[in-house]
Amino acid sequence: MTEQFFTYTDKFVNFRQADKELLASAMSFRHVKTKTDLVSYDKRTDELFFLLKGCLRKYYIKDGQQITIYITAENSFIGAFDSFITGTACKEIIETLEPSELLVLNKKDLDKLYKDIPLMNEFVRKILEQTLIQFQQALTSFILDSPEERYTKLLSQNPEILQRVPQHMLATYLGITATSLSRIRKRIVEKS
Amino acid sequence: MTEQFFTYTDKFVNFRQADKELLASAMSFRHVKTKTDLVSYDKRTDELFFLLKGCLRKYYIKDGQQITIYITAENSFIGAFDSFITGTACKEIIETLEPSELLVLNKKDLDKLYKDIPLMNEFVRKILEQTLIQFQQALTSFILDSPEERYTKLLSQNPEILQRVPQHMLATYLGITATSLSRIRKRIVEKS
DNA sequence: TTTCTTTCTTGTCTTTTGTAAACGTTTTTT
DNA sequence: AAAAAACGTTTACAAAAGACAAGAAAGAAA
Structure with a gap:
């Protein structure tokens, strides 16, 4: 222990x-x-x-x-x-x-x-x-990066956490609303 | 010394x-x-x-x-x-x-x-x-407050620094552009 | 399973911010 | 004193985010 x-x-x-x-x-x-x-x-x-x-x-x-x-x-x-x-x-x-x-x-x-x-x-x-x-x-990161950049950084640096934490909590953690994070994710999917 | x-x-x-x-x-x-x-x-x-x-x-x-x-x-x-x-x-x-x-x-x-x-x-x-x-x-403060709130907080907690540092530097320090800070200041003046 | 709750997405509208450029003012440099 | 650089504000337009509400999807509890 x-x-x-x-x-x-x-x-x-x-x-x-x-x-x-x-x-x-x-x-x-x-x-x-x-x-x-x-x-x-x-x-x-x-x-x-x-x-x-x-x-x-x-x-x-x-x-x-x-x-x-x-x-x-x-x-x-x-x-x-x-x-x-x-x-x-x-x-x-x-x-x-x-x-x-x-x-x-x-x-x-x-x-x-x-x-x-x-x-x-x-x-x-x-x-x-x-x-x-x-x-x-x-x-x-809050000063330098856009919310979208912060999200993709989190995605690459700590992918595991995305599976363990509800998205609306991640959203506020990134300084944005759940609505906005949902749209950012959509934007990213559409790009690729 | x-x-x-x-x-x-x-x-x-x-x-x-x-x-x-x-x-x-x-x-x-x-x-x-x-x-x-x-x-x-x-x-x-x-x-x-x-x-x-x-x-x-x-x-x-x-x-x-x-x-x-x-x-x-x-x-x-x-x-x-x-x-x-x-x-x-x-x-x-x-x-x-x-x-x-x-x-x-x-x-x-x-x-x-x-x-x-x-x-x-x-x-x-x-x-x-x-x-x-x-x-x-x-x-x-970056997660919780709006840029305007961050500015007014800075204003009340550290008024001295506003006289010593150019506004465009304060702007980026607050996570916004100089243009935006100028607008925020105008908005505040108009309120009072 | 069925119900209930939580979570996520979408749409519309409004507000805020960013970008870029112009302009006047102030400050610094030469 | 003159020239150059830095500073602050404003405008027009575009992009992004927030608020609010509705509805779909997923998960937990009865």
């Missing part, structure tokens, strides 16, 4: 066995079914999640509409970082899109790990560096 | 005097005039910049057009993180918009600081956390 997690950590730093045991005992396993909220609107969250299996999305509600801003699958951390770090109530919702298996890390436990494991800061620093690069690319 | 930098670092961690001296000696001061490229297209970069004074932007070239993707002023780190971290050639350009004063940190020197200063990983981790929150907010 935690082997999968340490396959992930090994890409960043070489934790010693004692470190891994500390880490493993700090994280708790959680099995949740589809459509479960991991983080709720207007509440504080003190949990980070490592997704072992399944699929999650993060979304906002704007004018009564659900707008998906992030989608992720296996082997990644997710959380409402803003609320987690600053302690403020969070405006986003994180929910499962499939039955999912998670490792949950509590903020207090994380703070303890920073003290007890010397490599912990370096580990998180490296994860954040990777995450930042990804966010930078996503942000750049 | 470095006092200003340590006023910044103090917000994150309490470096000891010896640490600060190591840091100070690793960073070099650079004075550059307007329109100087700090990072160039298709070249690798091994430098990070802390902006003491002035204003910078990061931009891409798409279809011969300059598209600004980031603008920042005093007291922040900037760099082509992607190229800096992964060692690949970078597709963006960073240039000064005003005569600027910088502290420059080299990748090799940074790696040395990670070894010599125990708090260094924690310091960078905390900066990255803040940066990630900012990027997340920017990205969310």
